[in-house]
Amino acid sequence: MTRIKEKFAELDGKNQKALIAYIMAGFPNEKATLSTVRGLVKGGADIIELGFPFSDPLADGPVIQNASTISLNNGTTISKFFSLVKKIRKETDIPLILMTYTNILYHKGYSKFITDAKNAGIDGFILPDMSIEESKEYLKAAKNKSDTLFLISPNTSKTRIQKISKVSTGFLYLVAVYGTTGVKTGIKNYTLQAIKNVKKQTKGNIPIGVGFGVSTPDDVKKYIKVGADAVIVGSAYLKLIEKTPQNKLELKIALFTRSLKKQTILK
Amino acid sequence: MRYPKNGRFGEFGGKYIPETLVPAIEELEENYLKFKDDKKFKTELDYYLKVYAGRPTPLYYAKNLSEKIGGAKIYLKREDLLHGGAHKINNTLGQALLAKKMNKKRIIAETGAGQHGVATAMACAALGLKAEVYMGYKDTIRQKLNVYRMNMLGCKVHPVKSGSKTLKDAINEAIRDWITNVESTYYLLGSAVGPHPYPVMVRDFQSVIGDEIKSQMKKINNKTPDCVIACVGGGSNAIGTFYPLIDTNTEMIGVEAAGKGLKSKLHSATLSAGSKGVLHGMMTYLLQDKEGQITETHSISAGLDYPGVGPEHSYYKDTKRIKYHSATDVEVIDAFLLLTRTEGIIPALESSHAIAEAVKVARKLKTSESIVVTLSGRGDKDVEEVQNYLNKHDKN
Numbered sequence: 001m002t003r004i005k006e007k008f009a010e011l012d013g014k015n016q017k018a019l020i021a022y023i024m025a026g027f028p029n030e031k032a033t034l035s036t037v038r039g040l041v042k043g044g045a046d047i048i049e050l051g052f053p054f055s056d057p058l059a060d061g062p063v064i065q066n067a068s069t070i071s072l073n074n075g076t077t078i079s080k081f082f083s084l085v086k087k088i089r090k091e092t093d094i095p096l097i098l099m100t101y102t103n104i105l106y107h108k109g110y111s112k113f114i115t116d117a118k119n120a121g122i123d124g125f126i127l128p129d130m131s132i133e134e135s136k137e138y139l140k141a142a143k144n145k146s147d148t149l150f151l152i153s154p155n156t157s158k159t160r161i162q163k164i165s166k167v168s169t170g171f172l173y174l175v176a177v178y179g180t181t182g183v184k185t186g187i188k189n190y191t192l193q194a195i196k197n198v199k200k201q202t203k204g205n206i207p208i209g210v211g212f213g214v215s216t217p218d219d220v221k222k223y224i225k226v227g228a229d230a231v232i233v234g235s236a237y238l239k240l241i242e243k244t245p246q247n248k249l250e251l252k253i254a255l256f257t258r259s260l261k262k263q264t265i266l267k
Numbered sequence: 268m269r270y271p272k273n274g275r276f277g278e279f280g281g282k283y284i285p286e287t288l289v290p291a292i293e294e295l296e297e298n299y300l301k302f303k304d305d306k307k308f309k310t311e312l313d314y315y316l317k318v319y320a321g322r323p324t325p326l327y328y329a330k331n332l333s334e335k336i337g338g339a340k341i342y343l344k345r346e347d348l349l350h351g352g353a354h355k356i357n358n359t360l361g362q363a364l365l366a367k368k369m370n371k372k373r374i375i376a377e378t379g380a381g382q383h384g385v386a387t388a389m390a391c392a393a394l395g396l397k398a399e400v401y402m403g404y405k406d407t408i409r410q411k412l413n414v415y416r417m418n419m420l421g422c423k424v425h426p427v428k429s430g431s432k433t434l435k436d437a438i439n440e441a442i443r444d445w446i447t448n449v450e451s452t453y454y455l456l457g458s459a460v461g462p463h464p465y466p467v468m469v470r471d472f473q474s475v476i477g478d479e480i481k482s483q484m485k486k487i488n489n490k491t492p493d494c495v496i497a498c499v500g501g502g503s504n505a506i507g508t509f510y511p512l513i514d515t516n517t518e519m520i521g522v523e524a525a526g527k528g529l530k531s532k533l534h535s536a537t538l539s540a541g542s543k544g545v546l547h548g549m550m551t552y553l554l555q556d557k558e559g560q561i562t563e564t565h566s567i568s569a570g571l572d573y574p575g576v577g578p579e580h581s582y583y584k585d586t587k588r589i590k591y592h593s594a595t596d597v598e599v600i601d602a603f604l605l606l607t608r609t610e611g612i613i614p615a616l617e618s619s620h621a622i623a624e625a626v627k628v629a630r631k632l633k634t635s636e637s638i639v640v641t642l643s644g645r646g647d648k649d650v651e652e653v654q655n656y657l658n659k660h661d662k663n
Contacts, residue, residue, distance in 0.1 A: 055560040056430065056546060058439045059285045059446065065429060077558055102283050103545040107559030129283045129545070133274075153287040155449065160289070178287060179447040 003095040017264040022234030024067035026076035043257025052100035059128035061182035063235040082120040089121035110141035154194040171207040182235030220263040274463025279578035282462035339632035353644030355386035361472035363390040371453035379434035380570035381413025383457030388422035403433035458501025459577035462548030473507025500571035504643035524566035525593035533565035568616035594623035615644035
């Protein structure tokens, strides 16, 4: 069983849903990332998505674009990223998912990249520009090494949901809104409908995580209420990191995380 | 490769896209396949190409230039004479008409030099559609004439300030807009790049260039040209020139922007100096660093300033059917002035890359041989840029 699966099983036993936090590695620097991770663990986050910056993040809104640029300008490289992951692994066993774009893996070779990532302590991958049609080589390289998490959109057809859930492991990432990451549109009816619909199609075989535009405890509460198994909060964390002095980062992150996590504990 | 069913030209192409765009891309492919051979659609498009855009374009024998060089006969395929001043209108009319059939009311596009943006604005105005165009901030400055033209045409121009502030970033931003407004919006891509079916669709709409070259050369010489030359950024005028001749013996040369030289890193010569990767929905040659990050490009011509290239070009590079060379900024300015002064034709800086190559090739051929150069656009938009260059380098 992978760390991600174990986590969902553990939460199930405790009647809890998962809080997943997305942060950009190396934003604004490596030290801040380590403090943030400590705050996340302390505050009760269940899974961490670590973003690796790409020069052209076309599924991301301004907040993550900016974080990517800063991280790259600060010299984040693949080998520095893996050594950061190793440092994190010395402190915590929390599931770590690497979120980046296809070219980063393709360029190094899927197999080599995934093996190196696994050795560093990465448990799974999210690649927003990897469609199932192009995923053959990627899936082959990840088999028995790493979870492959695919995205589903509110406009994804029923038959396609079936196809995507066949190749997804860990959880299914449901994009809440039409838009890039970090959009603030409020909770849409079509999103709530999509959560119900995806749950129906997947029959509980795989957890459903909802992300994009999820930023407050109230958002978390509403998505959990209609059946999300996990919520992913990203841009809200990056905004908090940006405005918090480094010596208060761990504490502030822990407090914000606790306020979100509270909403995932069912009575 | 008439229609690559899986969207691949050899190993290149494909559709590496966010899931939100999958239904839109499927809808596009379905409609393209339905209309591309539809008689009524073709008649309507032909009508607009003829009486609105000005097709067929002449094939002009550049006698003065040919004699000055003293080699092969150089013919110019005058796409610069089209409405709007470039080959881009061939594709925008085709896609705008398709968007209309698909009942899409809002059109978005990216543009580099602004020629595709202008052509989109024109086609949309003519067909009663609303257009918005993304353009790199750097390009809005160096090609501001085209920004004014788009404004006049009632098209909103969004300057893009992220990344290198050029064509690549304009495409990123257009894709982000499309993800956000996927149900109402048609993305009218201007080059033979992006996820399938864009590369093949843009090629098909631009193939009118090569088709006309073929029949015009037959009338002149009763044979196909010995060599055809076109500039390559994303590669739409080039693939439109080459594709109809791909099964003949004609030699083909695509010319990329070598900027300040291939060794300088300040260039946009993707096929000459790049490596394989995934960007903007396609697998193709890219300019990237050892980490897989896309690198910043440079070219004196905004339209070629792009770190990727159409996947079909990548395929023809590897199969060696087409040769890909490059021309530096300095060679391009010389070619620009040469054509302007020998023939009285002001070429776009993009097209001047092809002229620079033609001069080199013509010298080595016999006077009985013929070269066709696709003059993809006119250079009015570039005169300020060239004048500044000449002032700076004291070349007046």
